[in-house]
Amino acid sequence: MGVLFDECAARRTGTRVHLDRPFDIAPDGGTEHGVDDLARLVRDAAGWLAGAGAAPGERVAVVKDNHWDYDLLACAAVRIGAVPAQLSAHLSGEALAALLKRLDAAVVVTTSGVLDRAAAEGVDLRAFARTTVVLDGGVPGAQTPAELRGHPAPSPHRRGRDAPLVINHTSGTTGIPKLVVHSTATLVGALARFEATRLPKIGIRRDDVLANANAYAHGRTFCWTAVVLSMAPRDLVVLSDDDPDRADPLLRQHPPTYLEALPATFVRYRTLTTRLDNPFRRVRVFLSTYDAMHPPTIRAYLRASARRSPVWMQGWGQTETGPLTFRFHTRRSLAGERRGRSSARDLGRPVPFKTRLRVVDPETFAPVRRGRPGLVLARTAALCLDYLGESERWAAKRTGPWWSTGDIGVRRRDGAVHLLDREVDSVPGLSCLETEDLLEDRLPQVQECVVLARPGADPLPVLITEDGGFPEQAWARATRxxxxxxxxxxRSWDAVPRTGTGKVRRLALLEQLTGSTEVPGTGRWT
Incomplete structure (x- = not known):
């Protein structure tokens, strides 16, 4: 990954990159780049990171506003032998302090805005590293890239395939996130190499215009960066914002044929699907990961495409494991409710030759029969190396070669997995996720529905609408x-606590609405 951009530039990869705003590491560099431009940015950043004191084996923490230069900085750190740790600027000051303390980083790369937000919570992020580099300057005691430029980039530093390559944090929906350590073998060898295959129908083509609207601090995009550069599509459209009005001009200028986005961003961009000459008319593949997608949103995008048979590819997995299953949706597969069950909760089969799954009793770990709910365990070569600073927590989620996903699901006779809920949210006889699917199907005016499970009480539904209003008479019909x-x-969208990937922080929302954080599950595998 440290020489990825150099190698692609040497092969004269012709991919053009279009940004919705300039990179934070190159604010005067404009919004149009070739791969050779990106290679220079990575080499330049490698030089100033080394000048800031980062050395082989040490950690470089990056916490800044959302943009793809998270991955450029990570590649620069890898190039000099350091281990990048990508932290979302959406995290609270308390969470950032806890993670930076675990990291014991040599260098923190950040912005004045991130430092100011943490300081407002009483946290000085500069105290957690030897050197703080502030990309936009103006902070006493910190350095800037301009002051460090001119330091020569060291020769690329090679590391073992099983040595730590990159550190990413989990979503943090239930508290302080975990720091997930991946190696070249797990992230590049087991995940990116498999994805970088030109599969019929769903593979990336050289004439594709590939758009991504993601949370670039998370592990998915580091893997995506390796894949997309090696596949060399004609154009890359990089969106750093989930506001549909800000994304619309760039999407119209470069209509994508292949679109990946966060589930929450798909929800936010959905309004664009109904506009005249919508920007998704050329999309042949939609790809979602991270979180559950609800059927009305998937259907809206498939209808928006003018292709004869567009495909929605839904991946299910975790930061610790990468994708474990894939499910493909078409217009026909999501035509309506199927016998009162949501087809969106059918996650598909394990990734062939890569993943094995089993469903067990959460108490005894004995396998349960097909069709019975239980805790989903996974076995994959892509499993992360450890949780940094919490090795005992990582070990507690392992049973021999099997990893506990913390999800409750059903393994059907055909081998597919039907997801019910996270174990921490599970209630016997009820699937919160499936209920959310059905409510969203019946309530088109709702942007998102969240059903909060509570011990000893009926579930509490939260309806998220554009203006925070909802007609009361519609509820009785929807819940029949x-x-x-x-x-x-x-609630309105912005009134709901969320993670950097747009996931609803269910525990924080439950506390906000009820004053309690008591949940029905054990939370043992969160």
Whole structure:
């Protein structure tokens, strides 16, 4: 990964990169780049990181505003033999302090805005590294790239395939995130190499215009960076913002044929699907990862495509494992509710030749029969090396070669997995996720529905709408035939606590609405 951009530039990869705003590491560099430009940015950053004191084997933490230069900085750190740790600027000051303390980083790369937000919470992030590099300057006691430029980039430093390559954190929906350590063998060898295959129908083509609207601090995009550069599509469209009005001009200028986005961003961009000459008319493949997608959103995008048979590829996995299953949706597969069950919860089969799954009793770990709910375990060569600073927590989630996903699901007779809930949110006889699917199908005015499970009480539904309003009479019709629930709470999008990937922080929302963080599950595998 340290020489990835150099190698692609040497092969004269013709991919053009179009950004929605300039990189934070090159604010005057514009929004159009070739691969050779990106290679120069990585080499330049490698020089100033070395000048800031980062050495082979040491850690470089990056916490800044969302943009793809997270991965350029990570590649620069890898180039000099350091281990990059990508931390989301959406994290609270308390969470950042906890993670930086575990990292014991030599260098922290950040911005004045991130430092100011943490300082407002009483946290000085400069105290957690020997050197702080502030990309936009103006912070006493910190250095800037301009002051460090001119330091020559060291020769690329090679490392073992099983040595730490990159550190990413989990979503943190239930508390302080975990720091996940991946190696070249797990992330590049087991994940990126498999994905960088030109499969019929779903593989990236050289004439593709590939758009990505992601959370670039997370492990998915580091893997994606390796894949997409090696596949060399014609154009890359990089979106750093989930505001549809800000994304629309760039998407119209470069209509994508292949679109990957966060589930929450798909929800936010959905309004664009109904506009005249919508920017998704040329998309042949939609790809979502990270979190559950609900059927109305998937259907809206498949309808927006003018292709004869567009495909929605839904990946299920974790930062620790990468994708474990893939499921493909078409217009026909999501035509409506199927016998009262949501087809979006059918996650598909394990990735062939890469992943094995089993479903066990959470108490005894004895296998359960097909069709019965249980804890989903996974076996994969892509499993992370460790949780940095929490090795005992990582070991507690392993049972021999098997990894506990913390999800409750059903393994069907055909081998496919039907996801019910996270174990921490699981209630016997009820799937919160499936109930959310059905409610969103019946309530088109709702952007997102969240069903919060509570011990000893009916679930609490939260309806997220554009303006925070909702007609009361629609609720009785929507809940006909569904499990008993409390009266819904209605909120606007920005009033709901979220992670950097747009996931609802269910525990924080539960506490906000009820004053309690008590959940029905054990939380043992969160």
């Amino acid at each position: 035939g569904l499990p008993a629930m409390q009266e819904p709470v209605v």
